[in-house]
Amino acid sequence: MRVWFNRGFSTVHTAIDLIRQADVDERFTIIHSNPNPRTPAARLAHAFHTEPTGLATADYIDWCAGFCREHRIDIFVPGREATAIAGAQARFEAAGTRVLSAASEPHLQLIHDKARFYAETALPVAPVAEFRHFEDAAGFEAAYDFLRRRHAKLCVKPAHSIYGLGFAVLDEERNSAELLMAGAEYHVSLADFRAGLARLETFRSMLLMEYLEGREYSVDCVGDNGRLVTAVVRRKSNQAGAGQRIDQRADILEATAQLCATHGLNGMFNVQFREAAGKPRLLEINPRMSGGIGMACVAGPNLPYIALRGFADGYESLEIPAVRDGIRVAELSRAVELT
Template sequence: MVKVWFNHWFSAAYNIMSMIKEDNPDFRIVGSNENRVSVLSAVCDEWYQEPALKGNDYADFCLDFCREHEISVFMPRREMLAVSRRKADFEAAGVKVMADDYGILEILNYKDRAYQELARRGVSTIPEYRIVTTPSGFAEAYRELSGKFREVCIKFVHDEGGKSYRLIDNTRRGYAALFRKQNTRMTYDAVFEALSEREEFSPLMVMPNLSGDEVSVDCLNTSRGLIMLPRIKDSSRIERLSFREDILEKTREVYRAVKLECPCNIQFKYLDDKPYFLEVNTRMSGGVQMACLAGKVNIPSIAVNKLLGIDREWEICRDERYVTHVELPVLL
């Protein structure tokens, strides 16, 4: 029996689990979370609560969990770096881990290192940026970049889901500001004041705000070729699967630079009709199910079978299609 374990994933993994079960009805899905109650428990065949551990201690827990519950495939999200560092230990225990090698994950999970290394390896679409750790460093970086670009934004180097992204918007004051969504906008003065609460802070990236289309490409490298499903995102919940050749070529460029074998999500954003690389998320995205539905290809299932040594056939529907999602009640 094949048992696939998801550890402490975000709630959108409900769809990833469902897609694996739909295509592989004999597989058992095992889930765990620090929280006893989670929507993921509704789709799992087995459900467990995790201890509050970090780093190598958590990797030890995961290894013991895999042995105890006879896990075949481990799909980590929480503490993925710590798990990938110990991948050989899991493989020695007969467990396939859906994570690329630690060396490349460590680089890609830190934006400054990712930009430096990918530029060195020939990725041509790295935007101009500055890395700062002090209020004065931020002030200098903002002064330089605001002289070159219409808009400037910031985000911390180690971030997930763009939580720290802020657009520096000095028109945020006054009556007109009441009609604009403000949660990701801050004035320069407000940012400087916030950063000035620390003499030194975690590395912060200052860069031009790429104001054009955002494209999220769900990817998986297979023996039959590279699956690429580019979703164009906007402020609505409706996304568009569109196979723009410039995005496909820039995605191939990233893959030529880094040999990723597990599912990932590569993000680009346009400025003046040119796509710029934003980041690689070294896991399946929260919207992979929408891309797969529109493209008629099941990335989660193909990826699990690939780890198990099974080569699944696939063919992408390349029609441009709109896709969205709705919230449904789930009884726990």
């Protein structure tokens, strides 16, 4: 079967590598495309093609549909424009290509809009942090007045973001220079933040939230249209170089299964939690592979291969390894020559 990974996150390299390691029968021919011909994933795919740049969404989908026809793609695993492509699945299926989307287009739009997602999520086993949405300086002050009475520490982040970009804890004591000198990552001076907002007439939609002090958990998953097939829970360490612990907490797995069912999640996805008073709280769903997917697979299940093989043939015939709970994992980088 011919499988296409278009331009996506850096995890495409890891996914292709893991699939090829597990595909001992050479069932899958992996094709990758990217505007950058020197992307590391190009070295691992069976075939590589250069993508165009600067296309509007509709034009890019046209290009993808043409690519699928020209290269006889059986399964398309979208990265770039995944939400819009999920809404065009019928078009690809008419050309003989099945699209492995993490969810339907409406659910992907909801997941990417954290303000709506938090407001509509009911998850008693791992509730979202208390939050308020704001879009101007006055809205921030109203949100801050309400939440600061209820929580000792608050944080901000954009309603639409990836990789945690834009997240910061509000520091009520230090200014920006003091934070910089102290090396306080992901912190911003409350006074400086307020002053900056006052100078902005408009800015992107933001969230003010209670800050969760506890340990962070990242769950790498495979879903089958709302059924959680398998999941690996990684507990992150606050100590640099200490790696991460595989911790298959029953409450986190229960919450993940509920989210999978609610949003009809499919293929590879990731869910983030953080503790507060010993109880998990939901941070977000990432409808894609996480940056730590390689570490998760050290614990047993080869998640990208399971997701692809299950989508291609059904999960009934798959033997899924048990997760090696309690082991410690880490990821090491290595240098390579780019041709």
